[in-house]
Structure formats: C-alpha cells, structure tokens
Amino acid sequence: MIEVKNLVKRYGSFAAVDDLSFTVEDGEILGFLGPNGAGKSTTMNMITGYISATEGDVIIDGYNMFDEPEKAKQCIGYLPEIPPVYPDMRVREYLGFVAELRKVPKKDRKSEIDRVMGLARVEHMQRKLIKHLSKGYRQRVGLAQALLGNPKVIILDEPTVGLDPMQISWMREFIRSLAKEHTVILSSHILFEVNAVCDRVLIINHGKKIILDTPEQIIHTIGGTEGIYVAARTDKAAVDAVLNSMEDIQTIREERVPEDGVYACSVFPKAGADIREKLFRALADAGLPVLEMRSETKTLEEVFITLTGEEGTC
Amino acid sequence: MLAVYKKEMRQAFTSIFGYIFLTFLLALFGVYTYIYNLKMGYASFAYAVSSVTTFFLFLVPMLTMRSLSEEKKQKTDQLVFTSPVSVSGIILGKYLALVTILFLAVAVVSTYPLILSKYGAVNMKVAYSNLGAFFLLGCAYLAIGLFLSALTESQIVAAIVTIIVILFTLLADVMKDMIPSDHSISVIVIGVLLLVLVALSFIMMRNKIVSAVLFVAGFGAMIGSYVMKPEIYDGFLTKLLGWFSLVSRFSDFQYGLFDATAYVYYFSIAVLFVFLTIQAIKKRRWS
Numbered sequence: 001m002i003e004v005k006n007l008v009k010r011y012g013s014f015a016a017v018d019d020l021s022f023t024v025e026d027g028e029i030l031g032f033l034g035p036n037g038a039g040k041s042t043t044m045n046m047i048t049g050y051i052s053a054t055e056g057d058v059i060i061d062g063y064n065m066f067d068e069p070e071k072a073k074q075c076i077g078y079l080p081e082i083p084p085v086y087p088d089m090r091v092r093e094y095l096g097f098v099a100e101l102r103k104v105p106k107k108d109r110k111s112e113i114d115r116v117m118g119l120a121r122v123e124h125m126q127r128k129l130i131k132h133l134s135k136g137y138r139q140r141v142g143l144a145q146a147l148l149g150n151p152k153v154i155i156l157d158e159p160t161v162g163l164d165p166m167q168i169s170w171m172r173e174f175i176r177s178l179a180k181e182h183t184v185i186l187s188s189h190i191l192f193e194v195n196a197v198c199d200r201v202l203i204i205n206h207g208k209k210i211i212l213d214t215p216e217q218i219i220h221t222i223g224g225t226e227g228i229y230v231a232a233r234t235d236k237a238a239v240d241a242v243l244n245s246m247e248d249i250q251t252i253r254e255e256r257v258p259e260d261g262v263y264a265c266s267v268f269p270k271a272g273a274d275i276r277e278k279l280f281r282a283l284a285d286a287g288l289p290v291l292e293m294r295s296e297t298k299t300l301e302e303v304f305i306t307l308t309g310e311e312g313t314c
Numbered sequence: 315m316l317a318v319y320k321k322e323m324r325q326a327f328t329s330i331f332g333y334i335f336l337t338f339l340l341a342l343f344g345v346y347t348y349i350y351n352l353k354m355g356y357a358s359f360a361y362a363v364s365s366v367t368t369f370f371l372f373l374v375p376m377l378t379m380r381s382l383s384e385e386k387k388q389k390t391d392q393l394v395f396t397s398p399v400s401v402s403g404i405i406l407g408k409y410l411a412l413v414t415i416l417f418l419a420v421a422v423v424s425t426y427p428l429i430l431s432k433y434g435a436v437n438m439k440v441a442y443s444n445l446g447a448f449f450l451l452g453c454a455y456l457a458i459g460l461f462l463s464a465l466t467e468s469q470i471v472a473a474i475v476t477i478i479v480i481l482f483t484l485l486a487d488v489m490k491d492m493i494p495s496d497h498s499i500s501v502i503v504i505g506v507l508l509l510v511l512v513a514l515s516f517i518m519m520r521n522k523i524v525s526a527v528l529f530v531a532g533f534g535a536m537i538g539s540y541v542m543k544p545e546i547y548d549g550f551l552t553k554l555l556g557w558f559s560l561v562s563r564f565s566d567f568q569y570g571l572f573d574a575t576a577y578v579y580y581f582s583i584a585v586l587f588v589f590l591t592i593q594a595i596k597k598r599r600w601s
Contacts, residue, residue, distance in 0.1 A: 048396040074398040084393035100317035101397040
C-alpha cells in the first residue's frame, strides 16, 4: 500500500507538486495522468525517495520514506523515464549488480535474475552489452531491473515511451498481469493507455490533484450530457421537423456529412432523459431510414481537456 | 556498499581507465627508479617516490572524473539512490574502489625496495614511510577528485577543475614563499575570499538574510581586528597557503624523517572530502 500525504515540492517560489494526497491499495494499478511538466516525474521521484519533499509524507507498506528510507526503498521497484542502465555493462552483469544493490540474498540471485529476464523477455540478450541494445530492449532491461527482488510496489514512469506498437501492447498486458501480486503506479501522458490499463486514474496539472477515480466514473462525472449521433438518408429539413416535435431535447449539433444524400447530427437530451428509443421511433414513424445511431461517450481525452482547460499532449 | 564497490572495480577494469592509470603510474615509478636508483646510484628510494607525486595532477582526475558525474549524466543515479543503500554507503563504496586501484599500484611498487636491496643497502624505513605517505597523499587527492565530480554532470568539467585544484595544492608550496607578507595585502585577499564565501552561501542557500549576516559579520570581524591589531595579518597568506600545500608535507619524508602529522593531515583531508561528497549529494537531492 502506498500512502501519499500532503506532498509538496517547491523549487524557490515555484511549486512543482502542490499538496498532493492519495492512497493506492494493494494489488491496484493507479494511472498518473497529466500534461508534460505537470509534476508526474517529480512526484514519482519523491515516492521512490530519489528526491526529498519540501513538506508531506510518503508511506510505503508502513515505512515512512523520509524516516526509514532503506526499509521503504526495499519495497519499491522503480523504472524511471530514462532506463537507468550502464551502457558498458552486459545485461546479465547489470542485473547482477542491481540484485546485489537491492539486497537479494546471494543464493537466490541467479534464479531471481533468470526469473525477471524471463518476465521482461530479455534472456536472449543477456550476453549483450547494453549500449548495443535498441531503445525497446533497454526499456525491457529497465523493467527487469525494477522487478528484481519481487518488490511489493512497482513504479513505472512513462513505460511505453519510445516503444513500437507491438512492444507497447505487450508492455500494457504485462503491466496488467503485475497487478495480481503488486501495487503499481504508472505515469503516462497518453490517455488511452491509462484508460486501458489502470483501475483508478489520478489526473494532475500544475502539481495539483484534479481528480482521482476510476476511468468510467471520471467520464461519468464529467461527462455531463451525452450526445446521440444520428445519420439518416434524408435532408436537414426532414430531420429537424421530427426533432422539433420531440420533447426532452436540449440542443442539436450538425455533424459532417458522411456521404452524399445523408444528413448527420448529434442530439443532446436534457439532463437525465433517455431519448434513444423515442428518437428511433420518431424517425422510423416519419419514414426516415436511419443508417447509423450511437451514443457518444466523452473520451478520457475530452474529459482531460475539460478538466485541465488545456490541450493534452499526445 | 559492497555492491557499489564491486561494480566500480569491475567498471574500472572493463573500461580502459583502470589500465591506463596503473600502466601510467607503474611506468613512471619504473622510469624514476631507473634514473635515480639504478642510473644515478642514489641509495634512497624517496627521490623516485617524490618525483611521481607531481603526476597525481593527471592520474587522479583520470580515475575520479567519471565517478559521480557520469552516473548523473546517464541517469543511473536514479537507480543507485533509490536502492536500499544509504548515500554514505554508496559514496564509501565508490571511494574505496578508487583507493583500491591506487593500492594495487602501490603494492606492486612496494616490491621495488626489496629488489633494490639485493644490489645495495636500502633504508627500508625511509622507503616504506615514503611509499605510505605517497599512498595517503593519493587518497587525499582521490577524495578531492570524488568531491568535485559530485558537483557536476560533465566529466570534462570535473577533470579540469580537479587538475586546477591539484595544481593549486602543488603551487601553493612555491607561492607561499613568493607572495608579499605585509598585512594590507593580506586583508585585501581575505576580503575577496569573504566575498566569494558570501556569494557561494547565497548560491547554495538562496537566503538573503543568512548571506547578509555572513557579509556583515565577516567584514565587521575583519575590519575590527585589523584596526585593533593589524600585525595578526602579517604573514597570513603564507600560512593560509601552507594549509593547502599537500606536497610540502611530503618533503620531510624525502629527508628520511618520519612525520606522523603528515599522515594524519592526509587522512583528515581524505575524510573531510569524502564527508563533503556525501553532503553534496544529499544537498543536491534534498534542496
């Protein structure tokens, strides 16, 4: 379990992280979302004890990071944004060093290194110098390093940056599989990724917490009125005539024409009203052939823009 | 600590630096032993040892420039400082690895007096007390080099600053006999040093009040004592430079005297700079 209490990091008068509090339960994956420079890496560096906090506490599995750093650090495996590898070492040699550094007992070291190399799929690279590895493999070696000693808490800072699509999907699946035994914090500026992988999402901007909830709940809370997209083979006037006769409709937004002779629009009902069925019947009764009709749920991306008031960087 | 130590040793000898250091140091000892003891026929091994001390100027930064700056540059410090090892343990591991590499060279050289004694009378006490002082002087320089490498991300900057600092400690011995010793110049120099100190304190702490207090107190004390008793500043610069002159403490050994205070002095410098390195790292991460 990770408890972060009133965490503040100030550089002079600039607050990189401003009064951040949250808890991550055992076996949970928390997604850490924010635009570049929002304070994600700074927060992670404080949680892992790499830098100090100006104020506040980080408690890892009952150990306070600032009072008992060695015990707290023992519980954490950390993959920073740039994998912390030595280019002039071989993969196996590097993992051997990290295992010793992380105080894996000598008798377990060999099997533990084999285990993490298997998990991160780098066994066939174990004799290679790290400087000869591609970015994707370096990232995997960094991941293997974070898993050494089977720490309870695993912290991954933008783990999919610089990977190709195959590696990204593998990495996501792998992170999901970690949740069975580990508590995971994962940072990203890619909304889709967080949506796909995480149990809960913490959105921060300018070092402040914006919202902390499940991805579905965040969309639901911020979602507001959900639109219904309708495309029918007819013209604007016919559709407007039908819609104007209906109740519970707040606004109508004209959409781009999908093909010739088809009119498309998004219909926004009044709050709480479910007009899907009524809309279908009204259009059918008027003899307008509906080609497509679907609910438009706001994506996390739109939610993010709504919340932070700025364009997310993807 | 042991993990860091082993890694440093391995890195020194998988890269070229460890070999260059040992080769260079042993070659210098070989050349000077040949010149003084074999060719010129001096009985004392001390001449060879003291001649090599000058070359610490290049040898020390070769080993220390990468030590901490490279970790920071490659971001591997994020691994090392988030591992369950204390900062002191990490720095000590690194420092002991540096010392071990120097010790390897000294261990090889320590057989030379024995070999020489086959061909003539060698004063073993002088030879080994010299070699001991050489080793400790090296340890002191390595600690200074380690400290300077903790302050920067660039190997080159670390190396250059280390060379400048070691050069200063070498030249301090010569300079202290040449600089004027009257009190007015001493006061000016102290004033400049005080200003530098105040500026440094402001850069490190970003606290105007502390720096202002330091400024007022420093200059107040200086001007006050100068007005009341200017003669205390006589020869001050000579003394000041004397403190920094690491090599001047070496000369006694050359004349066959055993100076325990020099051993203590070198050892203290080494401890001081290892301590400062630990503080510099902690400071960097805690500010």
